[in-house]
Amino acid sequence: MPREAELSNIERTFILEALAQNIRLDGRARDDFRNLDVSFGDDYGACAVQLGKTKVNTRISAEVTKPFEERKFDGIFTITTELSPLASPAFETGRQTEQEVIVSRILEKAIRRSNAIDTESLCIIAGAKCWSIRADVHVLDYDGGLVDASCISIIAALQHFRRPDVSIDGENVTIYSLAEREPVPLSLMHHPICITFSFYHGGETVLLDATLHEEQARDGEMIVTMNRHGELCQIAKLGGVSVDALILLGCMNMTVTKVKDITELISTKLREDATQRDVGGLIAELSAQNDR
Structure with missing residues (x-):
C-alpha cells in the first residue's frame, strides 16, 4: 500500500526545535491561517477552496427521489469524499484509507448531524417525493x-x-428549468466551520492550520466545529497527547475569531459572484437612479 513519505528524524527534530523557539517553517505565527481563497464555478454549487497548497473542489447536485420510510417529511443530504492519488501518493483509487474514513465521519458530524441544512425544506410530497442533495468533495x-x-x-x-423550482398539482410534480423559473437557494440553519489545532511538546505548544510536515511531527490534534454565533457543534480529539483545560479554552476563543473571519470571507465571495452573474440585471436595476 502506498504511503506518504515520512519525516526523517532530522526533519522532525528541526521542526520541533523551531516551534520551541516560536518559529514556523513558512514564517507564520502559531495562530495564523495560510492564505485562504474561495472561488465559484459557472454552475451553481461548484466551489473551489485553496488553503495554502491544499486544494479542494466541491460540487453540489440535486435530484428528486423517495424519502426514507422513517423520515417521510424530510429530504436527503449526503456527503461523499474522494481522496485520489492525484492529491497524495498515500491515497488509492477505490480503496478508503483510515484518514479518508475519519475525514468523512468528521464532516458528517460537523455538517449533516448538526442540521446545517434544513432537510424538511427539501420535502416535496410527504412520503413520496423529496430532494436529495449530494455534496461531492474532491481533494x-x-x-x-x-x-x-x-x-x-x-x-x-x-x-x-x-x-x-417545482410546482405541485395533486401528486404531479413539475420541475422547472433555470430558464423557466428562478432557481431556489437551499435553506441553511447555520454555517459550521471546522478549525484544526495541532499539539506539540506534550501539549504545551499549539499550532493552527498545520502543514503536512507539521502534521507528521505533532503529538496530537483536535478539530473544533463552530458557527459564527459561537455555538459549538462538535469537538473531535482523536487520541494523542493530553491537553490542559486552559489551553483548550484558549483554542475555543481562537476558534470563535477564526470562524467569524472565514464566514465573512465566504459571504464576501458570494456577493462578488452574485454581482458578476447579475450584470445589467436586477441588481443594476435596483441600484439605478431615476432621471429627474
Missing part, C-alpha cells in the same frame, strides 16, 4: 488542513447552490 492537492478546507468548501458550495 486535488494535499498539504495539511484537509478537514478545514473540505468543510469550508462544502459550506460555501451549499450557500452558492440553487435547486430548480
